[in-house]
Amino acid sequence: MPIPWVEKYRPKSFSEIVNQEEAKQILASWICTRFKAPQEFCARWAKRRDKEIKEARAVLLWGPPGIGKTTLVHALAKEIGYELVELNASDVRTGERIRQVVGRGLREASLFGYAGKIVLFDEVDGLHVKEDLGGLEAILNLIETAKVPIVLTANNPFDPKLRPLRDISLVVGLKRLSEDEVVEVLKRICASEGAKCEEEALRSLAKSSYGDLRAAINDLQLYLAGRKVLTVDDIKRAGERNPQLSMFEILDRVYKARWFDEARAVSFNPSFDWEQYFVWALETIPIVYKDLEVMSEAFDRLSKADMFIGIVKRTQEWELLSYAMELALGGVSQVKNKPRLPPFIRYGFPQRLLLLAKSKEARRRREMVVEYLARNLHVSKGLVNAEIFYVLSALAKKDDHVVERLARALGISPIDIKNLL
Numbered sequence: 263m264p265i266p267w268v269e270k271y272r273p274k275s276f277s278e279i280v281n282q283e284e285a286k287q288i289l290a291s292w293i294c295t296r297f298k299a300p301q302e303f304c305a306r307w308a309k310r311r312d313k314e315i316k317e318a319r320a321v322l323l324w325g326p327p328g329i330g331k332t333t334l335v336h337a338l339a340k341e342i343g344y345e346l347v348e349l350n351a352s353d354v355r356t357g358e359r360i361r362q363v364v365g366r367g368l369r370e371a372s373l374f375g376y377a378g379k380i381v382l383f384d385e386v387d388g389l390h391v392k393e394d395l396g397g398l399e400a401i402l403n404l405i406e407t408a409k410v411p412i413v414l415t416a417n418n419p420f421d422p423k424l425r426p427l428r429d430i431s432l433v434v435g436l437k438r439l440s441e442d443e444v445v446e447v448l449k450r451i452c453a454s455e456g457a458k459c460e461e462e463a464l465r466s467l468a469k470s471s472y473g474d475l476r477a478a479i480n481d482l483q484l485y486l487a488g489r490k491v492l493t494v495d496d497i498k499r500a501g502e503r504n505p506q507l508s509m510f511e512i513l514d515r516v517y518k519a520r521w522f523d524e525a526r527a528v529s530f531n532p533s534f535d536w537e538q539y540f541v542w543a544l545e546t547i548p549i550v551y552k553d554l555e556v557m558s559e560a561f562d563r564l565s566k567a568d569m570f571i572g573i574v575k576r577t578q579e580w581e582l583l584s585y586a587m588e589l590a591l592g593g594v595s596q597v598k599n600k601p602r603l604p605p606f607i608r609y610g611f612p613q614r615l616l617l618l619a620k621s622k623e624a625r626r627r628r629e630m631v632v633e634y635l636a637r638n639l640h641v642s643k644g645l646v647n648a649e650i651f652y653v654l655s656a657l658a659k660k661d662d663h664v665v666e667r668l669a670r671a672l673g674i675s676p677i678d679i680k681n682l683l
């Protein structure tokens with residue numbers, strides 16, 4: 263198992279951390295005024311004299327994922343020679359666990375030559391108010407009483423449940439990294455791995471990571487697994503296997519398909535949303551098939567597909583959905599006396615707002631799954647869409663376990679997950 267590059271290339275000092283200059287200065291100024299820290303470090307970084315920095319009992323670093331919140335605290339501990347005691351949401355399910363880990367950690371004299379201890383509570387927004395009330399209270403209590411620096415991180419510090427933590431801490435926002443900054447880091451990694459990476463390819467990874475450097479580095483490692491070259495074509499190909507199609511492209515593929523299977527294959531695309539497709543098909547059939555006979559045949563198939571969907575919804579027999587898809591895609595595409603279609607068809611936008619609202623819900627759910635996977639696998643949503651969704655769909659077909667676990671994690675019914683995948 264290769265070492266994850268996000269760990270291999272995790273910055274060890276403040277100066278290796280890209281951007282985040284303000285956060286570095288605030289953190290250093292806080293440590294240098296309230297705790298013991300090497301003079302050299304303080305002279306270089308502790309430039310702020312604000313009252314609230316001096317008075318803060320704890321620091322809450324916040325910002326989107328993968329921009330250096332945790333790394334900043336790791337690097338700080340190294341810079342000042344402190345031992346880092348790290349806890350995450352699952353460690354603090356009960357106050358007891360905090361008292362065990364931190365209480366002992368703080369009392370123990372430092373056996374390993376550290377100058378002190380710094381406590382990091384990662385991802386405090388992962389705490390649940392109900393189940394983790396004890397955890398939240400224990401963190402608050404620790405901040406009020408402990409004599410050691412305590413840093414918290416969160417993606418969303420404005421979550422109401424974090425109010426008490428926010429009130430007692432100095433809240434410091436970190437910046438999303440720019441595309442150029444992400445590209446620079448990726449370039450350095452390519453060089454140090456001895457890999458030849460096209461700039462455009464790295465730019466494309468940076469773009470799809472939306473400033474989440476962790477996701478970009480993870481994507482790069484996956485793309486470079488077992489090879490030393492990365493071209494923009496490699497990335498395009500991965501995208502092409504499952505490109506994100508707009509509804510216009512989906513309709514174009516269906517109407518212009520030469521064979522039944524070609525039209526049917528559209529449903530395997532991750533961006534295919536059958537509820538939305540029905541709305542669009544209903545309104546575009548008369549635009550594409552002007553001849554009455556042809557039009558009525560296409561409508562006939564769409565309506566039969568709709569009947570199947572009705573049965574599926576009533577009986578929850580989701581296996582029947584594939585018959586509906588055959589009729590709605592292959593059936594609508596392969597009609598008798600199909601006319602020659604022009605290269606460009608103006609499909610127009612359907613007016614069925616009510617139905618569209620429904621498909622919005624389906625897209626929201628799909629987005630939830632994508633976000634969940636991206637967050638937990640620490641990769642970009644782009645990679646989830648291009649690669650992982652595809653693999654999971656294949657797995658889900660074979661193994662109900664995959665579906666059940668995802669369903670549990672997301673609080674969506676297994677049937678919905680199956681359908682989404």
Ligand SMILES: Nc1ncnc2c1ncn2[C@@H]1O[C@H](COP(=O)(O)OP(=O)(O)OP(=O)(O)O)[C@@H](O)[C@H]1O
Nearest residue numbers: 268271272279280327328329330331332333475476
């Ligand atoms: N500003 C940065 N400079 C250099 N490397 C970074 C930076 N931000 C992130 N990284 C890289 O991404 C990895 C993950 O970053 P980190 O764990 O600090 O993210 P985070 O902001 O704490 O995200 P999360 O909210 O998901 O915990 C690091 O190991 C490092 O390799």
